[in-house]
Amino acid sequence: MCVESTPPPSARLTRRGVLAGAAALAGTTAALSATAPQTSATPGRARPVDGTRGGDLVIEGGTLLDPATGEVTEDAVVVIAGGVVRAAGARGRTRVPEGVETLDAHGRWVLPGLVEAHIHLNTAAEARDAVLKGATTARSGSTNFYQDIAVRELARQVPDAAPRLRAAGVFVTPDLGDTVLADPDLTPLARLHDGVRSPEALRRVVEINLARGADTIKTRVNERAGLPEQDPLTQVYDREQLSAVVAAARRGGKGVLCHSYSEKGCHDAVMAGVRSVEHGTYIGEHTLHEMLRRGTYFTPTLTAIAGLAESADPVLAERGRTYLPVLKRAVLAAHELGVPLAAGTDSSGGEVDPIGREVELMRAAGLPGLDAIRTATTGAAKLLGLERHAGRLAPGFAGDAVLVDGDPLADVTVLKSPVRVVRSGIDVRSSD
Incomplete structure (x- = not known):
């Protein structure tokens, strides 16, 4: 299949239908009906x-x-x-x-x-919980069916119901899975034998996200840490593929956050021009120096890694116990070098961790108290482009x-x- 031969993302009528479905899934339509500002x-x-x-x-x-x-x-x-x-x-x-x-x-x-730089808000209930736990501004780490865009609109109409949100839309990842059901413009990608890997396919997913109103783009370079059958150090995109994602996002005036774990993966992401490295457990000094030079942010999501250590799955528990001290050392090294840090819990699956927990772990990693607080206030606000507003x-x-x-x-x-x-x-x- 030639992705380039498909028409551009559909116009406003389709966008309204897609986002109406996202609002129904997120429960924001009901929240708007039930709650007057x-x-x-x-x-x-x-x-x-x-x-x-x-x-x-x-x-x-x-x-x-x-x-x-x-x-x-x-x-x-x-x-x-x-x-x-x-x-x-x-x-x-x-x-x-x-x-x-x-x-x-x-x-x-x-x-x-507080500013939460990495969270997955799929429902109005999760959004409300995040606010009650102190996160009044946030950046989405993506959702499967554009629910974060619906939550962003809820936040504008009923601010006490959701954080002010930078939405990421759907994940730019090799296997879109059920996400192809979210949007008629995504369904042709289900026929790609190798998944979303070619420059044309990568650009297509970014363009569809932008057409649906995404404020930022989320992609990955490594497999997931939270799935025992995956190896978080295995790379799924190379630097050239990441560069294609970044270039497409920049044409729409947006930045990219990148799920990363291995040193090579982190370095490829930084060299491709991502705005922030997420997780970054094995990020090395060479990459940190490059991040400092470029102004690339580091969002370590210590809360999520610490949570792995408490998992009932022995593979995940061992992974968490191994990764957490390594990541804390990386956070302290980044701070001492001057790499900008942002706090994010990576909350997902209906469980919302307080953003204050991430500040606590930043402090435990060795940051002074005020600097730890800045990762969830002035630092994270700057990452989101809201340094004059939050x-x-x-x-x-x-x-x-x-x-x-x-x-x-x-x-x-x-x-x-x-x-x-x-x-x-x-x-x-x-x-x-």
């Missing part, structure tokens, strides 16, 4: 970058941490209007508007909402916050259990 942006006020309908809220009395500077402000006030931070600072220097709902933060620390509580940034009991600089584990979460100026727990 609490508030909407006041006319004349700027909305966040994604056009989210935000609320008005004042968070007062807590200890405010700015991850960008490390500055700590006691008895702080954060003023959110239309889902956007208008002021943040010490009470005496921050004007508090009258008649606005107030969230009492006395005795607690206030941080920007990761801080400063004027002009999204009105997302987490409140925690205890000093996260002294004990980052408090981030695993936020006592309150604010998403785009909406107190999430009070909206139940």
Whole structure:
């Protein structure tokens, strides 16, 4: 079959049908029908970058941490209007508007909402759980049937129901499996005897993702660690194939995140121009230096690897026990060299791990507390292209916050259990 001879991805009518199916699978249609937005942006006020309908809220009395500077402000006030931070600072220097709902933060620390750089959100329920556990912004690691694109649209309409999301659409992988059922433009690829491997086939899957509205592209260079029958050090795409994926994504103005484990696989991915290396257990110093030179991010997903060690499957458990210390050393080496790090749990299959767990493991790998926090705030926000909108509580940034009991600089584990979460100026727990 010649993929090049197929017509371009179908126009808007097909896209609407495909995404309507994705919304039904994700349960976002029902969530939208059942939940009306609490508030909407006041006319004349700027909305966040994604056009989210935000609320008005004042968070007062807590200890405010700015991850960008490390500055700590006691008895702080954060003023959110239309889902956007208008002021943040010490009470005496921050004007508090009258008649606005107030969230009492006395005795607690206030941080920007956390940024989850690698998560698989297949349903509205998973998306809501991620928010309640502190992830107010996220990047998808792909879904089988475009459910993440549906979740992204839910987040724009009902922000307390889902994180602000960068969607990846479907996985660019040799064997699409049942994913070919997601889209009539994908079904011709099922006839390829060798799977999605030729430059034309790789480009085709990327183009279809872009046509469906993906914000980023997810591909792989190695097999999976979470399947005992696969060898995560076996390479499935070479540098030339990865370069084809990157080139197609760049033509659409998008970056690529790449599932990687072996040193050669990681190096090929970096040299092909991916935006971020995911997992990267056996990444070596030579590749880290190249990542530093190129500004390539490292998203190690320590949470997922640690989870393998707890598996009931003996192969996976041994894999997790072997990989975790190796990956921690790689994370510390990357940090000491200056390679940018981003926190991601790789949560999937209906189980959502708190992004605070990934911060905890970053700290356990040897990062100082503030730097570990930055991997889930300013660092991850920059990876997502949201460094002016997420990761801080400063004027002009999204009105997302987490409140925690205890000093996260002294004990980052408090981030695993936020006592309150604010998403785009909406107190999430009070909206139940």
